[in-house]
Amino acid sequence: MSTIKDVSKYAGLSLATISKYLNGGNVRSDNRRKIDEAVEALGYRVNRNARSLKTNRTMTVGVVVPTLSIPFFGSMISALDQTLRTNGYTSFVCSYDFDRDLELEKLRVLCNNNVDGIVLAAQYVSAAELNEIRNARGQQMPVVLVDRTIAGFVCDSIVIDNLNATYGAVEQLINSGHRRIGIIVGPMDISTANERMIGYRRALKDYGIPVDADAVPVSESSLSSEDGNFNSMVQIGKYDFESGYRLLNRFMEMEQPPTALCVTNYDMTMGAVTAAHERNIVLGRDIGFVGFDAVDLCRIVTPPLSIVEQPTMLMGQRAGEILLRRMAGETQEYHQIVRLKSHLHNRIVTLG
Amino acid sequence: MSTIKDVSKYAGLSLATISKYLNGGNVRSDNRRKIDEAVEALGYRVNRNARSLKTNRTMTVGVVVPTLSIPFFGSMISALDQTLRTNGYTSFVCSYDFDRDLELEKLRVLCNNNVDGIVLAAQYVSAAELNEIRNARGQQMPVVLVDRTIAGFVCDSIVIDNLNATYGAVEQLINSGHRRIGIIVGPMDISTANERMIGYRRALKDYGIPVDADAVPVSESSLSSEDGNFNSMVQIGKYDFESGYRLLNRFMEMEQPPTALCVTNYDMTMGAVTAAHERNIVLGRDIGFVGFDAVDLCRIVTPPLSIVEQPTMLMGQRAGEILLRRMAGETQEYHQIVRLKSHLHNRIVTLG
DNA sequence: TTGAAAGCGATACCAC
């Protein structure tokens, strides 16, 4: 492959001149022609590695997500990449497949590859670990958290107003006559799951419906095992298909099953819908139901499902915008948490 | 941030010794201790940019796909990454969002970033363009194509036996009594779409069912517009939701609609299922139906859908294995096309 | 505007 040196020889000009021109500097027009010709003839392409070594910038950002198998992150990434691209950055995506070690490894590799910034949908990583990564290279590398926050880690975050998302969902169920409402949430150490749980509790409380004693977020109690209480209206899953499937079945096998159910992410919604189908339960008719994220799905089943839709594109865009500002050096700004509103596709039918 | 130089000073050893040790060389045990201590104390991390500049290897591979919003590529990438990781490589994923220019740009950026290999699910890029990219850096960079091949581009490819996938699907429909079978395929310049179309035609032919005159692959005719024939049993979509939705409706509005339908990718299957639902057509009962990829879906609707499932994980794994061999320098091997079998989840009910 | 030269952080050859 040809280097800038080859171009220099071919064009009969110095390295400095070539470099300057290639980086947008001013060069006499006849020299410009010579360089263009040389570049063309040699098929020269800059070696970004070498450039980065010198400039300390790679014009790349790393995007780290727990999985690429659900549409949620796919569309977020799409919007994010588009935003970054307009400013000359490209994004490299890594999935850690819900694996604790892999999450950390991906972050480190990205960091060692000198990305200029990181967008992370975190799961297991701790504030301390993230701080180490953020400070590994010279000055603090910009990190933007999406979807989930991390307790004790100060940075910019773009999240959904999870509390009001479930609050609204549960409120609708209450308004249509339900009093005995179950919820399937995610692991309590994930911020989204915790917040969604709180929204559920608050809605019940506001409407004077007693909340199960154990239906409290982990920060306020020792509840953490999903197998804590087989009769609780709050069941804690793992945000995966199997959890939704299994926990819907558990609900239905209670002595006093709920009359309505709220399921709080994509995979668990798919699992719950599948389980319901296999039990010949028609969601939205036999029991009230609100799912999360699976927007395509709600058009396909009868009756249509109520679904909380999260603004994934907006989330990606906002994350990109903030990251761009940080990478441009706006360090004096306070760190911010952007909280986006979700949208409830409401198809709840009033009871009896 | 600290460099190898700092480690050298801190440990009181030469650069060469540090570098050697850090790369697995032999060093006296007391020195080993000193170095470990220095690395720990300084929080030293190798600068991969600098290393790559010297070694000409980045230990990264670029993965380029048309979208991250369908599970198909997500699970392929997962298996691919896992395979690569066992050999010390990490993968950086880029989506081009079905955009022609972006596809090329992503490939170029990856190439300029000196990835050691590329896995590509191609759509628009030409053989000439790919060749240029492959040869841009020194010796030929390993490129493995997944899912789709490119006419005239010689390389390793992992694809599905698309022809027999649709052949099998259509055969089942024929066996259950259908004679008038429609198909919704993708753009004819995508190899998978072309092959799926051929499988359809061959099945009809083998069973003595007349094929619409215009139901021919693009290589054999000028057919390319999806609006070519409003009454054809072959309708050409764009592999997106909207195509499936619109073309199912078109089929149903024909004077003589098909009695069975085969839809040949994920998004179009979702679109078709949605459209059918809105028309109150029960797929699998009112008309025969086989979809593609949407495996979750087939458990959720009644009656369960017949679906062609593609071995996405295996595809990613195989792609990784071949790429690893190429990156290890096995250049003498012939380029190969690995053709994986798909699996038909058959729930077709025999016609009354 | 142009060019000579230093240096980014690491590796690897070669002499000791």
Add this chain to the structure above:
DNA sequence: GTGGTATCGCTTTCAA
């Protein structure tokens, strides 16, 4: 086993 040093490809100061 250890260390001095040239070098990877590029940017950037500074002097001309």
